Amino acid sequence: MSSEPIVKHLYTADPSAHVFNDRLYVYPSHDRETDIEDNDNGDQYDMVDYHVFSMDEVGGPVTDHGVALKMEDIPWVSKQLWAPDAATKNGKYYLYFPARDKEGIFRIGVAVSDKPEGPFTPDPEPISGSYSIDPATFVDDDGQAYLYFGGLWGGQLQCWQEPGKFEAKWAGPQEPSGPVKALFPRVAKLTDDMRSLASEVTELHILDESGEAIAADDHDRRFFEAAWMHKYNGKYYFSYSTGDTHYLVYAIGDSPLGPFTYGGRILEPVLGWTTHHSIVEFKGKWYLFHHDTTLSGGKNHLRCVKIKEIFYDKDGKITMEKPE
Numbered sequence: 001m002s003s004e005p006i007v008k009h010l011y012t013a014d015p016s017a018h019v020f021n022d023r024l025y026v027y028p029s030h031d032r033e034t035d036i037e038d039n040d041n042g043d044q045y046d047m048v049d050y051h052v053f054s055m056d057e058v059g060g061p062v063t064d065h066g067v068a069l070k071m072e073d074i075p076w077v078s079k080q081l082w083a084p085d086a087a088t089k090n091g092k093y094y095l096y097f098p099a100r101d102k103e104g105i106f107r108i109g110v111a112v113s114d115k116p117e118g119p120f121t122p123d124p125e126p127i128s129g130s131y132s133i134d135p136a137t138f139v140d141d142d143g144q145a146y147l148y149f150g151g152l153w154g155g156q157l158q159c160w161q162e163p164g165k166f167e168a169k170w171a172g173p174q175e176p177s178g179p180v181k182a183l184f185p186r187v188a189k190l191t192d193d194m195r196s197l198a199s200e201v202t203e204l205h206i207l208d209e210s211g212e213a214i215a216a217d218d219h220d221r222r223f224f225e226a227a228w229m230h231k232y233n234g235k236y237y238f239s240y241s242t243g244d245t246h247y248l249v250y251a252i253g254d255s256p257l258g259p260f261t262y263g264g265r266i267l268e269p270v271l272g273w274t275t276h277h278s279i280v281e282f283k284g285k286w287y288l289f290h291h292d293t294t295l296s297g298g299k300n301h302l303r304c305v306k307i308k309e310i311f312y313d314k315d316g317k318i319t320m321e322k323p324e
């Protein structure tokens with residue numbers, strides 16, 4: 001399979017891929033040039049709009065549907081339209097996106113359209129009770145939708161260690177350390193109209209092979225950002241980025257609310273600091289959508305989306321090589 005970016009006329013990142021009406025849609029961040037210096041808080045990721053892309057087949061022509069949502073149309077946002085996701089229910093399409101509010105606190109917004117490619121109309125306020133970054137939605141076979149979110153350092157997850165309380169002293173590139181459990185990603189059920197949380201926000205527990213919580217110091221395995229949920233053979237697969245160790249990894253569970261047991265690595269580090277992805281089944285094959293910075297020659301904030309086919313072995317482990 002080609003390792004070329006799916007598009008080269010824009011910088012794209014954080015791809016969330018979904019099959020809607022037998023067509024493959026991709027909802028990425030739209031990276032842009034800025035003069036903001038690279039730092040560990042992610043200030044250089046200063047995006048202002050989203051484009052939606054689609055294709056009939058993997059490797060075929062990719063349609064850029066143009067601007068689907070822009071910052072100036074979202075009343076509560078001050079800056080940084082980061083990694084989005086999309087979902088459909090009851091004939092409507094929903095775009096979920098993180099951004100800083102007027103106080104500089106990351107929240108998650110939702111915007112609605114009648115078409116998968118948008119344009120999307122944003123709700124005037126962020127989703128009540130939401131915080132941090134990298135929303136990922138998952139609609140289970142029974143129709144219940146879930147919202148997963150969270151991201152450390154610039155994504156501010158470490159500021160929310162006490163329920164409902166933003167602790168500014170934790171802002172910036174820092175996180176708990178020592179022999180304590182890691183901060184886990186967050187999950188809540190969504191209401192039937194997909195625009196509000198229908199349950200308390202809870203932690204999604206990620207355990208090691210002995211059933212112990214992954215530890216804060218275990219930077220090769222602890223959750224950092226880039227939540228994604230998919231289902232394979234009746235099991236739930238929660239995948240994520242380990243941030244400063246630059247892996248894409250996954251954990252497997254029996255319920256969309258967890259607990260999950262660490263399963264292994266999906267992707268080794270790519271060119272560029274961030275790594276972020278989605279996993280989707282299309283026409284009987286499974287694909288990893290992810291990004292790197294090859295298109296910009298390695299500039300962290302100018303990324304490009306790529307696709308790789310993935311496989312499962314007989315035990316349900318994800319592998320990049322086709323099993324014999």
Ligand code: FUB
Nearest residue numbers: 045082083225226274276
């Ligand atoms: O694109 C901005 C941020 O970079 C995303 O929200 C993170 O997941 C990382 O990819």
